[in-house]
Amino acid sequence: MDPIRVFIADDHELVRYALRMLLEDESDIEVVGESPDGEGAVAAVGSEQVDLVLLDLRMPGIGGIEACRLIKEREPDVSVLVLTSFGDDDEVFGVLAAGAGGYILKDTRPELVVQAVRAMAEGQAVFDSKIAARVIAGQPDRGPDPDEELRSRFSDRELEVLQLMAEGMGNKQIAHALWISEATVKTHVSHILRKMGTPDRTQAALVAVRAGLVASPDGDAG
Known part of the structure; x- marks a missing residue:
């Protein structure tokens, strides 16, 4: 089976390094690149074979929401998993509307990040429990x-x-x-x-x- 090809976009070098070390320790996951901004992530899905983008929200230049929208427009089959320290409602709903299939917080245990990558590769949606509860509660009534x-x-x-x-x-x-x-x-x-x-x-x-x-x-x- 081919490995899950992951691209990491985060403006903190230490976070990118930690994520790369975490994911590359898994035999079924391959980190194909990284970027400190959203532009790099958008460019990567157009030039490399990427299965999943692990995306921060607040980055210089193109932020996570806009980067997610452009990624999904360019390559609809690429999954976007948001990994961020922030959980403001505008950001949560904004990135979901842009096409993200998962949203977890950076205080998540490392092994759960790996599980989230694998789950999304299988077509599952992945949400931090606190985020999921807010998203469900925030869906508008239909009458x-x-x-x-x-x-x-x-x-x-x-x-x-x-x-x-x-x-x-x-x-x-x-x-x-x-x-x-x-x-x-x-x-x-x-x-x-x-x-x-x-x-x-x-x-x-x-x-x-x-x-x-x-x-x-x-x-x-x-």
Whole structure:
């Protein structure tokens, strides 16, 4: 299996060094480059084979939100995992709207950073628990009866897939759990995103939890 090719963008040299040492100690992860700013990350996804960008938010020049937007415009299949010291609501929602699939804080234990990289490579969404709670709470209501209005759009199977998406499962895991092919899962996910009106699976899952369509990852209903 090919290693997960990671690019690191952070304006602190010590942080970049620590992340490189942490990730390169793993046999299934390869650090293909690093940059002290967002411009370097954007350029890298256009010139190198990159699977995931580990992105700080506050950097000189192009900040993390704009860098994420440009990365996803240039290479939609590249995952963006935000690793930052900051968790302001404007930044959280801004980078999610730009297409980030994960958001963790720098006080996260090192082994959890490695787990997050692997999880995102499998197509899962990864959020620090404090960030996830705020994102779910901050999703706008969709009307007086959002549950029924949204629920009527989906088949029972699509709701099953949506529940597993909300639990952070990737396509392969969902296929195994539901005894269906991975190709069928991809089709269901595509239909869910279209019906939900969201650009990616992360935001679809968050809206679904907020609207009460599926249970939140901790087991509570919407």
